[in-house]
Amino acid sequence: MKVSLPDGSSRDLPDGATAGDLAASIGRGLAKAAVAAVVNGAQADLGRSLHEGDEVAIVTSNTEEGRYVLRHSTAHVMAQAVCDLFPGAKYAIGPPIDDGFYYDFDLPDGGRFSDDDLGRIEVRMREIVGEDQPFVREELSRDEGLARFADQPFKVEIIEGVDPDEGAVGTAVSVYRNVGWADLCRGPHVPSTSRLGSFKLMKVAGAYWRGDEKRPMLQRIYGTAWESDKALAEHLHRLEEAERRDHRKLGLELDLFHFPPEIGGGLPVFHPKGGLVRKLMEDFSRDEHEAAGYSFVWTPHLAKSTLFETSGHLQWYADGMYPPMEMEGATYYPKPMNCPMHMLIYKSQSRSYRDLPMRLFEFGTVYRFERSGVLHGLTRVRGITQDDSHIFCAPDQLAGELSSLLAFVLKILRTFGLTEFEAELATRPEKFVGEPAEWDQATEALGDALEGAGISYKVAEGEGAFYAPKIDIHVRDAIGRRWQMSTLQVDFQLAPRFDLEFVGADNTRHRPFIIHRALFGSVERFFGILIEHYAGALPAWLAPVQARVLPVRADHEEYAASVLGQLKAAGIRADVAEADEPLGGRIRKAKLEKLPYVLVVGDSDVEAGTVGVNPRGGEVERDVPVGTFVGRLRDEVTSRS
RNA sequence: GCCGGUGUGGCGCAGUCCGGUAGCGCAGGCGACUUGUAAUCGUCAGGCCGUCGGUUCGAAUCCGACCACCGGCUCCA
Structure with missing residues (x-):
């Protein structure tokens, strides 16, 4: 039979070949990276048999689509591990999300996951991965599905609700089975658990079933999963980077x-x-x-209720408004808009x-x-x-x-x-x-x-x-x-x-x-x-202090003061750190404050009317005339670059 | 608001499980050092341990409520 590929070419395959066979016939690298396929526009497992004339694209693990498959499969493995470790756990839904996946559970007797549990679950997950368990797809009738998941109330609700995103379509439901565990799922999944491994469980949180605060609060475990350990490490590094930039932390450190x-x-x-x-x-x-x-x-910040009646805010936005104040027979509200x-x-x-x-x-x-x-x-x-x-x-x-x-x-x-x-x-x-x-x-x-x-x-x-x-x-x-x-x-x-x-x-x-x-x-x-x-390193036009003058020794302080005077006269926000501690220490402090410029002045500068310029993130430049520095910084500020 | 976690000098933390009047580092004050590009040395001071209540001879430590913060959920006219 002939199938066509996304690049327009076509390929001959023996009858009964699967999407996985197609990937293997194209190349070993592709077969290794393949996690799923798209057949005639619909996602499918690599194990799906192909037919004459099918249009087939192989989904590889280093694409967003491929990562979603990996994450979805990893979520299954996590739920499987939880069910192994917490007998009687009811599992709800476990979709892939940006950067990872989650799965929601209801533990027996209102049980809660602790951070220690995450480690145990992860160990069990790695065992399942090591066992190379195949993901086997089954199609069941609605009644068979209801029977199969009779002890899983959330799954029953999904089947009864016929939610195609959760594997229930019309009168049929699809199920993916590993060794000793199965989940209702639309798929596709990777062929086997051995394809997974670059994952980490991140945190446990509460989440309402179906996102509805009137329904039970479930225990959600978040994880992240990637196509390689390298990609996982990069993701974890990005999280650290985000933490380093956290404005709440920087706001305190920089005294903002x-x-x-x-x-x-x-x-x-x-x-x-x-x-x-x-x-x-x-x-x-x-x-x-x-x-x-x-x-x-x-x-003003307050207005009578009548204004917000006219505007409609009391009708539409009352939940977002602060409560009313009664004053001299009228009712006032702080304005929400x-x-x-x-x-x-x-x-x-x-x-x-x-x-x-x-x-x-x-x-x-x-x-x-x-x-x-x-x-x-x-x-x-x-x-x-x-x-x-x-x-x-x-x-x-x-x-x-x-x-x-x-x-x-x-x-x-x-x-x-x-x-x-x-x-x-x-x-x-x-x-x-x-x-x-x-x-x-x-x-x-x-x-x-x-x-x-x-x-x-x-x-x-x-x-x-x-x-x-x-x-x-x-x-x-x-x-x-x-x-x-x-x-x-x-x-x-x-x-x-x-x-x-x-x-x-x-x-x-x-x-x-x-x-x-x-x-x-x-x-x-x-x-x-x-x-x-900006990670706290505000550009010069926004920096609260744009430059700090550091005299090398106390006898340079007079010159430092005159440099400061010139900077201030030019409208530059600057200060001086006097020589009561070593230069290295003062430089370090200025760097931690993320100042755009540190100006060091010593013997040669006093003599020549210059400064040593130490810019944030740049190289030290010695013997810069004060006027030259002022001109450059003013240009930088004016252009807001 | 809900689930889970946290709250100890300005900041970062230890002490909490096993109750017996609080400790470290940074920052700060003072003194010495006088330094050419990311931490000089010494010394001093600073905390009713988030708040309120309870248990106890005795509470940072145990219990309860509340407040705030952190991670989620929910919401986002």
Whole structure:
């Protein structure tokens, strides 16, 4: 028989050959790396028999698809090991995920896994791997499946729910069997447990069955699995790197901010250095907004309940709001968003088409009641300063506003060293407000803006908020992590709710379109992400201290002071570390503080009016004239490089 | 909010299982050293052991509640 390959070529195979045979016929390397196949567009085991005319692609272990197969199979082995070690354990689901896998269990008598158990389970897993147990696929009828898993309530529920992702399709279910253990599973799996091995169990956590907090809490074990020990080691190294960059740790070490328990969870205070960085970020943002035609506004932190009734927040967002305060017969709430207040500014006068587009901007601090378990450093807080803007425009201005807005957003993010973007265009969900024609216009305008900006994006059908389509911009940081950052939303709801209008050139009243947009998202969160992106080593324009002058001996201190004076006169943030401890120690401290420049001054410098420049991450350069250094650093700061 | 873990000077940790009035390193003060590119030496001071309550002759240690943090789940108009 003949089968065709992804490169368009075809290959002759004996009748009855499997996908694994095909891989072997192509080459030993491929056979070794193969973990599964895609036959006519559907994933299949390597043991699957092929037929005349099949289109076959071999899935190798060093691809995302291949790793998912490995991880899925490793999850099975883990569940098998748990069932061996914890008789009576009920197993729920165990899918592959980014970087690894997990499996959820219900242990007898409400048992819990301890960290020591992870080691025992891992040992048993390695035994199973060593036993080279084949993964055998079986197809059962629904009734056979129910009988087979009669003592596994979660599996019974999956079969009854006919969830194709979990191996139950229509009236048939598929099962993968190892020696003495079987799981309901769609597959595919590796041919045998011996193909696994580069894995590690990471942590145990609670997880609700079906992700539903009203259902039982199961015990989840997370693991990671890779195609080779090398890839596993690299992954573990990436985790260490992420830990090294953790903004919560760096925030303390660099004296930027902290979370006083006396204030409460999710409510940070910024220290002088952190406050300075924050000011630099905000000043930059303000300057850019001013240049881009925004008007600055300021709104209070509290408002009467009636405002949030008008805006709809009490109807839709009450769970995220802080509880009300009763004052002089009225009920006040801390604001969870700035938009209602901005609507009132628009509404304070009658507006003409000549006023549009009207772009209101503020750093507005809002308060959101985040459940205690979700707080996470600066990236998830309860007091959020949004760089918030609402743009009011005529319908025919929407497309132009969106595309210039998108360019503006990208320009600002790039300045912070974020250069990899991925956007999502979220379109109309099933439940929505407004007219389909408006949705189509706005969605098209958003799509055009994305096309114009030339960034890659995907369409998330039906993922929009009920009131508007939106663009979410994700960035990749220096170690490749993806963060959701800016959001651009077109809102159809607020203008009618607040009865906003403008008088058009035709002298009749029209509804404006409103674009909501946050660029940093939240200043606090952006700050945290930046710290991690730069691993605390902020570029010179953002560094709280840009340069430190170190006199070699005490008798150089007078000269050091004059250098400091010159730096300060040039607007450079600098200080001096006097010679009361050895130079090496002072350099070490400056390096730990991640200062961009250390300037050492000794005899030759006093004589020649120079400094020794020790840049962060670079080579020492001696005998640099002070003026030359100042010029270079000023250029670096001005260009924000 | 739920599951599991943690909470000891500014920071990082030991002591907790087997109750008997707290220890180390860094940082800080003081003194000496006067140093050319990642840790100079000595000395001093600093903690009612997250909070509140309970058991006990006696609690950092055992029990309970609460608070905060960490890892997840959930949520993310």
